[in-house]
Amino acid sequence: MKQLLSITMLLLGLSIAAIAQERFTISGYLKDAANGEGLIGATVQVKGQPVGVATNEYGFYSLTLPKGEYQLVYSYVGYESITKAVSLNYNQKLDMQLKSANVLIQEVVVKATRSEQNVNSLEMGVSKLDMKTIKAMPALLGEVDVIRSIQMLPGVSTVGEGATGFNVRGGNIDQNLILLDEATVYNSSHLMGFFSVFNPDAVKDVKLVKSGIPAQYGGRLSSLLDVRMKEGNAKRLALSGGIGTVSSRFTVESPIVKDKSSFIIAGRRSYADLFLKLSPNEDLKNNQMFFYDLSAKVNQTLSAKDKVFVSAYLGKDVFSAKNFGDGDFKMNWGNKTATVRWNHLFSDRLFANFTGVYSDYDYEIGVPQGAQAFEWKSNIYNYSGKADFSYYLNANNTISFGGNVIHHRFTPGNVGTNGEGSFINAFKLTERNAREYAVYLDNEQTLGKRLSLQYGVRVSAFDYLGGLTVYDYQGEPNQKKLPVNPRTYKAGESVSTYFNVEPRASVRYTLDDNSSLKASYNRTAQYIHLISSSTAASPLDIWFPTTNHIKPETADQFALGYFRNLKDNAIEASIEGFYKTMTNQIDYRDGAQVLLNDHLEGDLLFGEGRAYGAEVYVKKNAGKLNGWVSYTLSRSERRIDGLSNNQWYAAKYDRRHMLSVVGIYNLSKRLSLSANFTYNTGVATTAPNARVEIDGMVVPYNSTGNRNAFRVPAYHRLDLAATLQGKHNALRRWQGEWVFSVYNAYARRNAFSVYFRQNETNPQQTEAVRMAILGSVLPSVTYNFKF
Incomplete structure (x- = not known):
């Protein structure tokens, strides 16, 4: 240090x-x-x-x-x-x-x-997608989607359709810091992962950082997804929206005082539940299955040195079913965020941004009435303040420094009864509170014509707070550990405190006008964790803080890359290699109880992880035909005492080969065609190699104890789209376009998972069954407009 x-x-x-x-x-x-x-x-x-x-x-x-x-x-x-x-x-x-x-x-x-930025900048492991490109790509059921778009970039994957979140360079979904106007988004998905919470009409900028993460950002191991909302048209009133197969959107933006202040309000709602009301089945008429989100932002220029921005997001998924199984059922989840920012120029060289952020992720599940009636609610609240400064020392040095504090409040489960005669007793899981602190210093420096550096350090701390009884947990590996040595702490009292020094460094050496070499190192620390017992995370998975028993996760990543532009910068190409080691990785023991468990820590196991690989990226920026090809060769592994015979095993989101091809062809001024193709090695899973008979029933099981030694079939898919612009008329402000798309054009039944069962005709035989979420062609049409 x-x-x-x-x-x-x-x-x-x-x-x-x-x-x-x-x-x-x-x-x-x-x-x-x-x-x-x-x-x-x-x-x-x-x-x-x-x-x-x-x-x-x-x-x-x-x-x-x-x-x-x-x-x-x-x-x-x-x-x-x-x-x-x-x-x-x-x-x-x-x-x-x-x-x-x-x-x-x-x-x-x-x-x-044309841009030379990919060669001349210090950034590596950074992907930027403008909304124009995202909107031109084929989309599932016509829903333009930020998260699905970044999954076409190197090093980014998902475990399949219907899976929440995304994985970056061998990391879990909770290892991605997702920010919407600097507010943390804990669940970025609508409809169990089919769509994202980001309304494309409200988004201005999307940036994914996989390595060389600046010291300003921390709290996650794998990546930063920084999504910035539009500020609102400061020139004139503008209306836009779209009517699609799944949802409709409407956005209004306008100056309040021209070139001084403006606002934007964007709303979106799906309407599958409206079609259900047309069903002749009375139970289906009363079912609900929809999502909505509302984004809003206001900005005001107070003076030549002061600007204020206020933004907010509200989104919800709602699902309720009549006569679902043995009775009624409901489930919903959503995000709320609010951000207030003040930009101030202390001088021509010193720029400051002060931010206050509130975020709330909540989920709820329940049975409305009957003997099994209950309602389970859970929330994660964040209250944070931060100050960021940029000092432009001279043409060769830009110094960044600042700090932040976050108060985390976890209410993992409030279970109540809401029906007479219910045999379920109301109870409340322990509420947990913590504070996270960080300060950082960073400098971006140019040394001569060819060499540039960015170096800095982030110092973070985490304080697990009282107001609860804490325990130590003892037991053998892969056995449920029992709580011992109870100690009660007062509210606000420190139970345990952790510190981490997180150095960051990047270097770029320019070989010539068209090529450069880049390298980076960063250490990151993570203090809150997602506990999931399934291959694909769901909205009901548990977020848990670092405690006296659960230690912070840390990661060290090294990356090296070669970047080159071709044909007068019309084509940019890069190859990057990375190696990442991780400590205090969390998994669960066999037979763990994850939900509604007040002693969840006793079911968790800890170990180490590693991920390494190479990413190739070639992008064409000019001409009628543009797009990119990305290929990733990688491995992601874990070694945890008590699992898989204490040997290294593939992480559940490990994919050896990932290939993506995106093409956009402008056939004329009005008509453009686009296509996506993706191929991924199947995800790793645990499969039985033996069976045992119990009361005449054959039960398959794994006798080796090896975890994730089997792979489901490879995933591949082709999507197509065509966009037809309305006839251009310079005197008419109304502009419209039709978007026709086909998702999964050759009807590939990609395996979400593989499960095993007795053969119906021969009970002595065990058969593997492929479960596909989307196994057919999905056409859609959307009409978009601007005014």
């Missing part, structure tokens, strides 16, 4: 020593000329020099240079770049608006350029 800080101070000292001549700062915001949205990750480059800066999450940039005359190039992927002559002899503010039309302005030259 001391050596790391010494190196950091030395490099900063060298940078400060270089500021001997008179320097001035030019700063401002880069925005979309059409709607006033800030452009995230746009670049401001000194023409002919390896000097530049990227805009932050709010479109702000700051560049400090020696006094003189410069040509500054403002550029962003998918927009026309602008070259502007600047006489830098005093500190200046210069906001720029980028647009796609070719125009010529005094002292400003606008021209089409």
Whole structure:
């Protein structure tokens, strides 16, 4: 730690020593000329020099240079770049608006350029998808989906249709930090994983970080998915929406004061339950199966130095069935988030963002009435505050620092009875509270024409709080451990505290104008955990904090990559290798009781994990035909005392080969075609190799004790889509398009799982049965509009 800080101070000292001549700062915001949205990750480059800066999450940039005359190039992927002559002899503010039309302005030259960012930036293991590309890809039942789209990227997978969340580089779904306007989203799925909670009409930017994670972010081991909502059109009133096979959407955005403040409200609802009301079956008429979400955001420019953003999200899945099994049944789950942010410029070089966040994930299951009537409710609450600072020291150094605190409140189960004569007694699982703290320091530095570095450290702490009785757990591996040594702590009293130092470092060495080598290392720590007893996580799985018995998870990841652009940057290609080790990985013993267990810790087992592999990515950005090909070769393994004979075994989400192909072809100005193809090795599972007869019934079982030694058949699927734009009329504001799509075009019955049973005609024979969630062609049509 001391050596790391010494190196950091030395490099900063060298940078400060270089500021001997008179320097001035030019700063401002880069925005979309059409709607006033800030452009995230746009670049401001000194023409002919390896000097530049990227805009932050709010479109702000700051560049400090020696006094003189410069040509500054403002550029962003998918927009026309602008070259502007600047006489830098005093500190200046210069906001720029980028647009796609070719125009010529005094002292400003606008021209089409292609991005070199994948070669020149420090980022590796980073994937960005713009919403235009996401909307052009084929979608399940016409539902444009952020999560399904990122699953076409290298290193990203899922265990199958109907599975909640996604897996990154051999990590569990809870090892992904999912942020919506900086608020944590615990469950990113609607309808048990078929669709995501992100309304595409409300999303501005999607960024997935798999390695080289900046010190600003922590709390998860595998990845960061940073989703930013639109701020609202600051130029004019705009309406948009769509009517689809599964749901309909409507969005309104408008300036409150033009170019000063704006808002956006976006809503979406599915309507399978409305069709059920047309059924002749009276029970089906009263069933419910739908989801909805509502996104809203307001921003206000208070002064040249102050902006305020307020955003919120509310989403819910509702399912209820009459005469389901022996009676009625209901289940629902949802997310609520609220974020308040204040941007303040302390100076032309010092940018600050102060954030307050509230999030609530809740789920509920129950039987409304009868002898088995009950209602189980659970919540996870987060209350957090953070302060992030960016100091643009000079053209070669951008220093980031800050800190945050999060209060976690877990209410894992309140079970009540809501029917007379119920034999179930009401009870409440122990509520748990904890606080998580972190501070960080990070510097992005350019050393000469070819070498750039980003280095920093994050120091995190976790305090498990009282207001409960805690236990130690004793027992043999793979046996239920019994609670012993009870101790009661007062509310707010510290039960156990953990600290972790998390160094981060990235380096980029430019080989020539078209290629570079990059490497990164990051250590991450995770203090809250998802306990799931099934291959595919569900909304009812348990989130649990680090306790006196459950230790924090940690991971160390090394990555190395080669990046190259071809044909004047029309094609970008990369190959990345990674190796990741993990400690305190959590699994469950055979026969564990996961749900409604107040001593869940006694059913958990702990060990180590590792994941390693290589990712190849080739993307074509220009021309009528564009898209990408990604291929991942990887392994993800665990070794946990008490499981699989204490040997390494494949994680339940391990996939050896993953291939994705995305193609988008613009046949004409009005018609575009697109296709997705994906192939994945089947997921690992445990299969029986023997059987035993009990009271005339043959029961298959595994005599070896090896876990996940069997694989279900490989997964592959082809999707197709066509988008037909309405006739263009420059005088008409209404714009419409029809989207026709086919999901699973050749009706592949992909195995979600394989289970074993007695053969109906020969009970002495055990047979394997493939269970497919979606085993047929699924066509859909959607009409989208803008006004």
